[in-house]
Amino acid sequence: MEEVQQSAITRSHTNTNNSSATKAPKASKSKATSSAKTSKSTRRPRLSAEAARTAKALEGLAFEAPAPVIEANEPGQFGRINVMDVTPAEERGIYPARVELGEPFKVTAQVFIEGRTKVGATAIVRNPRGKEMLRLPMTCTNPGLDRWEVMLKCGDHSDLKPWEDGYAVVKRQLGIWTVTVEGWEDTYRSWLHDARIKVQVKDDVDNALNSGAELLARWALTKDAGLSAKDRKTLEKAAETMADESLSAEDRLAAGDNDEIAALHVAHPLRDGVSPSQPQRFKVERPKSSFAAWYQFFPRSEGATVDPETGKIVQGTLRTSMAGLERAAAEGFDIVYLPPIFPIGVTNRKGRNNSLIAGPDDPGSPFGIGSELGGHDTVDPLLGTMDDFKALTARAHELGLEIALDFALQCSPDHPWVKQHPEWFRHKPDGTIAFAENPPKKYQDIYPIDFNADMPGIEKEVERILNLWIEAGVTIFRIDNPHTKPVRFWQDVIASVTKKHPEILFLAEAFTRPGMMRALSYVGFTQSHCYFPWRNTKEELAEYLPITNGDDGYYQHNTFWPTTPDILTAYVRDNGIAGHCVRAVLAAMGSPSWGIYNGFELIENKQRPGFEEQIDNEKYEVKVRDWSKAERYGVAKMLTTLNKIRREHPAALSYHNLTVLPTSDPNILAFMRRTPAELTGTGQADTLIVVVNLDGHNAHQSTVHIELGELGLPTDRPLNVRDELTGREFQWGWDNFVSLAPWADVAHIFTVQ
Structure with a gap:
């Protein structure tokens, strides 16, 4: 009975092992790649009681092999998943993008696969010594163009000055960091899309649900997912339930289609056919280089x-x-x-x-x-x-x-260089040194x-x-x-x-x-x-x-x-x-x-x-x-x-997080800065909304529109905002009224609470 479950285990490990064959620079290996080194043994892993029950439930079923990792031995070769046009791109591969230590910045890429199969993308940040420092999922912001993006940072923000104690720690973090975009087949999301339809129209339901059961069982055993023991048990139990043909199709589907599984898919997805981009370099500079x-x-x-x-x-x-x-x-x-x-x-x-x-x-x-x-x-x-x-x-x-x-x-005409190094200055045909000019402007006191x-x-x-x-x-x-x-x-x-x-x-x-x-x-x-x-x-x-x-x-x-x-x-x-x-x-x-x-x-x-x-x-x-x-x-x-x-x-730190907001009055300008919770260091997103009356003499009223969902703000409740200039508090939503008079308030700087 364990043969089918063992088959899932073998395929899961084979898929992970293949990722280690990708000829990427040592510094760009993902967790999937590095962890594969420990999974090359031919010994069968010992199954837990939960896994054993799942194996019995899957006995006798046959399934498709997951997407393998395809070696990319040369910079121009594609992997199993296609990753292209990573931005920001280096000028001729020579001049990397520059960010301050801890400054949030945006990375985008095209990630896609053939047909209608779903894909996912992950961004991995590594320090100058090749150590992975941050791993975040990317979001598809333009499905028609296969464009994915994410906000990242290299290290943590610091205000230490070069002469202050502790700056040596900052200095060790400066230099060339890398960002690698890993594309992968999102097998779970592809399966779920089809399974929901098949259960609804009652078409080939058993095959669809049994395929999902095997997928969940394999997911539970994939080291790349980084699952806890509790998470693995959740998936194994879901797989067992989904494989139970005595239950209704709706109940079987619900075992793998619920909030708990969805959360695991976001935080610890099953990533088949992992295909890394070439590492993109970033020059990380010291505090005060940007902010x-x-x-x-x-x-x-x-x-x-x-x-x-x-x-x-x-x-x-x-x-x-x-x-x-x-x-x-x-x-x-x-x-x-x-x-x-x-x-x-x-x-x-x-x-x-x-x-x-x-x-x-x-x-x-x-x-x-x-x-x-x-x-x-x-x-x-x-x-x-x-x-x-x-x-x-x-x-x-x-x-x-x-x-x-x-x-x-x-130099002035009296500078010591004029006598010591006359060759450092341009001379006119009459032998005199030419002073600075930008006709018709003349700067007679400067050479x-x-x-x-x-x-x-x-x-x-x-x-x-x-x-x-x-x-x-x-x-x-x-x-x-x-x-x-x-x-x-x-x-x-x-x-x-x-x-x-x-x-x-x-x-x-x-x-x-x-x-x-x-x-x-x-x-x-x-x-x-x-x-x-x-x-x-x-x-x-x-x-x-x-x-x-x-x-x-x-x-x-x-x-x-x-x-x-x-x-x-x-x-x-x-x-x-x-x-x-x-x-x-x-x-x-x-x-x-x-x-x-x-x-x-x-x-x-x-x-x-x-x-x-x-x-x-x-x-x-x-x-x-x-x-x-x-x-x-x-x-x-x-x-x-x-x-x-x-x-x-933290929202004020970055050159890459500003959005101009629509306003109804030609004298009212509004814009927002937002840094997601993963990058603030506080565990909470930081959002600043700035509204300014550009007319220094007259009062103006306007509506300010915010596309809440697109900008990562909650859509199911009012926003509590506090004006950092006055301390007053308001509730905001999609469309908001403001009135600014130059003799009272020239601007609002709202913090979203």
Whole structure:
């Protein structure tokens, strides 16, 4: 009597063993593959009492063999199941997608088989040492295109900084991880589909149900399923009942068609013909490579005062800049970004508001780098000394802040390089060095670098300088206009620097074409400035948010800045306090990485006539600010609240979980971020719904529609939502009414309870 059950056992083990024959890289073996090593013995497994009864019930029946695993010995060969078009795909197999440690991301694939047989798909994540760290079922989101998808993560999110205790644990998790998509024949679901129909129409019922009984018995003995002893008994009992021809067809079918079996099918399925894809590589980067909050200030303005006797401005120093660190930390920011702190040239120095003639007290632009006092490797003596800078970085680290330093690879006419390395600059036919220009714009105080004569020499010098600042405490470099230099130059420099200091991050200040932006991300720029400041209408934002939070986010990590020293848009100029808060909400919640240029809290929103930048621009003068006025505007409080929400919600971490929601009013924008329970670390899904009134002057009402089922939200009960900005609670469903007035609430940020 045991022969039939033994036949099921043999086929189950043979099917599992075949999976070990697949010629995949060692790191990409699944649990089915590795566990097969222990099942090659020709000894018959000892049957439990339950299995013995099941074997007796199946005695004398014949069944079809399950789908075997077919070896794929070459990268282009198919297995028994077809797995294609895994995304995100590596560019030419060279540049893997980039994610932060613990950042949720989406993987999709086409998975299919011939005919009408059902298939399933599983995604398996392995760390750089090939150890399986996560295994999740994929969901078919487009049956017509055989498209399956799943949200995954590589490791767990961390906020540890490179200098903090425990960072060594984080560092060991960084590097190249892999994701393998395993397609498999879903024998149970195929059987169930047909069995339900046959029982209903009373067609060939015994054969259909006996086939199901054998399937359940084989499932109970399949090691790949990872079943507990209790689960195995459940399946064995179901198989025995289904094989009992004395029962009604409906009762026999019910034994294998119920919630308990359905749950096992989801969590521990029978996977026949397992066919793995080629492992897809992901470059896993350190904390703050994607999820970061930046704060920029000019040290020479921080702590600046007016001399009561002379009426002249006394500029701040690195020592007085400690106050800026305290403010950034209090508002919840992670990174303090400093413009160039190097000596400023005198020749052709720019005056206030970019005038060509500087007055005797004009400090010049910090981007006109270099004087007789030194170049990129020197602290401007007006700011202090290298010891002062090291004290600043040490204090920043005490506050949990990273220091990002601006590195503009350009020189004033007074830079030491002009005399030491004249070959590094382009000369006109008359022998003079050409200053920077973008006709009709001219930058007479800057000499651009010419990389054609001695790029290796320039690379060596830049690497020396960056390493010097790293030793002083810098962990991030914001690179000015990297798209105006050869991509290969940055590839060489970043590779050299990160080989010695793998913790160093690079932000590209590049407003340019998509191809150049992608190339810069390939060669090591972790984050990028972007066109967010100019996306202000509902239509613009509804188009832009899914782009920056979509497939592009695997490479170009856009950082949303509402304003910068170079950018002050008409929207920020015209919409007052409400407009500042709106742009802050959109920046903080619309991208995992965002930044604020100080003075935003004080509503510094007056444009220089004819230009999209501030009047009395801080790039050309020292600003004296009265920070006691910040409280009256409430913007600093909003920034602090936004950073708190971001830190507390896993849904804010990812570039790959944003959905724009339909709204009925052209001034109301709504979007949702959702991270499934398997990836939050809390065991509960995290959902944020952001609703913003883009009009800084008028109230607007709108309905917000949510496709609850498609977005993974419950459809059988109201959603309890809490506004993280006000603490008020509401109940939401498919269609929801909102009313936002700029003098009361510019936005809602709802947490789904």
